[in-house]
Amino acid sequence: MKIIVCLKQVPDTAATIKVKPDGSGVETEGITYVINPYDEFALEEALRIKERLGEGEVTVITLGPPKAKEALRTALAMGADKGVHLSDPAFEGGDSYATAKALARAIQGLPYDLILCGKQAVDDDAAQVGPAMAELLGLPQACVITKLEIDANRKKAVVHRQIEGASEIMEVSLPAVFTAQKGLNEPRYPSLKGIMGAKKKEIAEHNPSSLGLSPEEVGLAGSKVKILKLSPPPSRATGKILEGEPREQASQLVKLLREEAKII
Amino acid sequence: MDLSLTEEQLLFQKTARDFATKELAPIASQLDEEGRFPSEIVKKLGELGFMGIAIPEEYGGAGADYRCYVLALEEICKACASTGVVMSVNNSLVCDPLYMFGSDEQKRRYLTPLAKGEKLGCFALSEPNAGSDAANQQTTARREGDTYVLNGTKIFITNAPEADISIVFAQADKTKGHRGICAFIVEKGTPGFRVGKVEKKLGIKASSSSELILEDCRVPRENLLGEEGQGFKIAMATLDGGRIGIAAQAVGIAQACLDASIRYAKERVQFGQPIASFQAIQWMLADMATQIEAARLLTYRAAFVKDKGDRFSKESAMAKLYASEIAMAAGVKAIQIFGGYGYMMDYPVQRFFRDAKVTEIYEGTSEVQRMVIAHSLLA
Numbered sequence A: 001m002k003i004i005v006c007l008k009q010v011p012d013t014a015a016t017i018k019v020k021p022d023g024s025g026v027e028t029e030g031i032t033y034v035i036n037p038y039d040e041f042a043l044e045e046a047l048r049i050k051e052r053l054g055e056g057e058v059t060v061i062t063l064g065p066p067k068a069k070e071a072l073r074t075a076l077a078m079g080a081d082k083g084v085h086l087s088d089p090a091f092e093g094g095d096s097y098a099t100a101k102a103l104a105r106a107i108q109g110l111p112y113d114l115i116l117c118g119k120q121a122v123d124d125d126a127a128q129v130g131p132a133m134a135e136l137l138g139l140p141q142a143c144v145i146t147k148l149e150i151d152a153n154r155k156k157a158v159v160h161r162q163i164e165g166a167s168e169i170m171e172v173s174l175p176a177v178f179t180a181q182k183g184l185n186e187p188r189y190p191s192l193k194g195i196m197g198a199k200k201k202e203i204a205e206h207n208p209s210s211l212g213l214s215p216e217e218v219g220l221a222g223s224k225v226k227i228l229k230l231s232p233p234p235s236r237a238t239g240k241i242l243e244g245e246p247r248e249q250a251s252q253l254v255k256l257l258r259e260e261a262k263i264i
Numbered sequence B: 001m002d003l004s005l006t007e008e009q010l011l012f013q014k015t016a017r018d019f020a021t022k023e024l025a026p027i028a029s030q031l032d033e034e035g036r037f038p039s040e041i042v043k044k045l046g047e048l049g050f051m052g053i054a055i056p057e058e059y060g061g062a063g064a065d066y067r068c069y070v071l072a073l074e075e076i077c078k079a080c081a082s083t084g085v086v087m088s089v090n091n092s093l094v095c096d097p098l099y100m101f102g103s104d105e106q107k108r109r110y111l112t113p114l115a116k117g118e119k120l121g122c123f124a125l126s127e128p129n130a131g132s133d134a135a136n137q138q139t140t141a142r143r144e145g146d147t148y149v150l151n152g153t154k155i156f157i158t159n160a161p162e163a164d165i166s167i168v169f170a171q172a173d174k175t176k177g178h179r180g181i182c183a184f185i186v187e188k189g190t191p192g193f194r195v196g197k198v199e200k201k202l203g204i205k206a207s208s209s210s211e212l213i214l215e216d217c218r219v220p221r222e223n224l225l226g227e228e229g230q231g232f233k234i235a236m237a238t239l240d241g242g243r244i245g246i247a248a249q250a251v252g253i254a255q256a257c258l259d260a261s262i263r264y265a266k267e268r269v270q271f272g273q274p275i276a277s278f279q280a281i282q283w284m285l286a287d288m289a290t291q292i293e294a295a296r297l298l299t300y301r302a303a304f305v306k307d308k309g310d311r312f313s314k315e316s317a318m319a320k321l322y323a324s325e326i327a328m329a330a331g332v333k334a335i336q337i338f339g340g341y342g343y344m345m346d347y348p349v350q351r352f353f354r355d356a357k358v359t360e361i362y363e364g365t366s367e368v369q370r371m372v373i374a375h376s377l378l379a
């Protein structure tokens, strides 16, 4: 079974994010990067499927700057077999659509039975690349899955999706695109042996022309959404401590809620 | 000397850090309080390749080097120094001598499961009357046909209660002095071989140290490690590597002291301001950070020299001496910065302080390290 896992390198969830003064982006100085946590669930699931079946190949693919290769190396150290890196200045600044298009194009050139992504990237939270890619590839999709079972004949999969107050169980024909939600599994740590072996694994490089895409179709130029400005969330105002007898405090509170907070 | 870390080393450091923060840090205080051996953690460390880091893959190891080893150990010890010593003993004091001096059969039979972390090892050199003077071995080995008969008592042996495989030193020919000492591989369950008193300790309470008692314990000749009379040389060569591990352990403990101190100093308010705004506190933090950096560089350098294949006794002794002394000093400062709270068992700095002390003692006291360094200067 050939499985493709799409992953994105994102700032560590523990990092403190600062917006650049001109609002054009975030300060990258001092930020450590990790594999997007939801993509780690996708990768872990792919590795488990391969282990369960006792055969198969897991290819990890990312679109990102040269630094994003670290994410691929980590994935290879965890057990993926091959990497594909879409890296070129022309890819920069792309929206979900441009990214999905480039990824879909790279995937078209590869054999696959299953494509797994994270449900969203924790940096821009758009949650669109997986579904858009499925559309572009003409494949069925199921998003936000918490359980995945491959049928014995490997033509179908049963997935569990988290929906409001319940879980939805779906049967999907393969190949398909699934996006992973927390709860799907507990990702492993790369073993030291895996880390030592990762450098021997192949990472294929792509730019727009090797994917048969023109520079206008990728990155900022190929995007339908343009980011105008980033601004930090307003900092939380300091709390107020009311004083006096309980009775006085209660009436002060009501007054503040009505006149200042304007919520009653 | 290039001390910048490679991509693999950085990834390995990150993995060790993630593991230590997620799996170990949350339970370290409890392990210490209960004096409980972290068997589940040790099993996971084995699966990750942490129990035989510098041993080649063909013998079950991860095929990395001492630089990876010190990176991992620092991260593990930052969270839990007890777990660190369990790992360090298995890597440096058991796997290393088996790899350096073992026959191919011994490597396959004993080293492979140890390096994989499927089995645990211990190193039994110290005796009631052979501490710093390790050559004064009272444990005897008498040759009888195809076996050696061992008699004696070892003390303070880390991992001994849990160990499957022990490296035991004994005197086979008193007339030859330290050239009469032999090293043996003794399996758990060998008749006449048992665990004696398990010690109650000041620190590293989640690792265990105990006596090992040998009473007419018969060990087959195939279990002689190296040559007859080579035991003391094996012990000294092993400890040279081990000291790099203890240096890394000390750096990890010292870093834990600094991290906790910085966090606390920013939060604790006295005289209307965080105590971090007082120069007296800032200077303590600055000194700690500088000493830790120096200790870390000495440790990396010792690992680097060892990986290169050069002599490294002096480098490892210097790293261990300096790192252990600044770890102890960092423990003292951390408690000072925490004030009364630092003295209470509810805060972790008292554990770092207690754990730091042993790094100045085992695998050669600070005095012994100075002897080793001076010896190499004056040789």
Ligand SMILES: Cc1cc2nc3c(=O)[nH]c(=O)nc-3n(C[C@H](O)[C@H](O)[C@H](O)COP(=O)(O)OP(=O)(O)OC[C@H]3O[C@@H](n4cnc5c(N)ncnc54)[C@H](O)[C@@H]3O)c2cc1C
Residues within 6 Å of the ligand: B089, B122, B123, B124, B125, B126, B128, B130, B131, B132, B133, B155, B156, B157, B158, B159, B201, B204, B209, B358, B361, B362, B363, B364, B365, B366, B367, B368
């Ligand atoms: C927690 C713990 C775990 C241990 N684990 C192991 C283990 O796994 N395997 C093992 O074999 N051993 C182990 N040991 C033993 C340890 O290596 C010894 O305790 C150490 O080498 C010191 O020996 P000693 O305790 O007999 O002290 P002593 O040698 O009696 O030393 C007492 C004091 O005298 C000083 N001193 C001694 N000789 C000299 C000299 N010539 N010049 C100047 N000063 C000197 C020492 O530095 C020290 O300050 C462990 C010890 C501890 C505390």
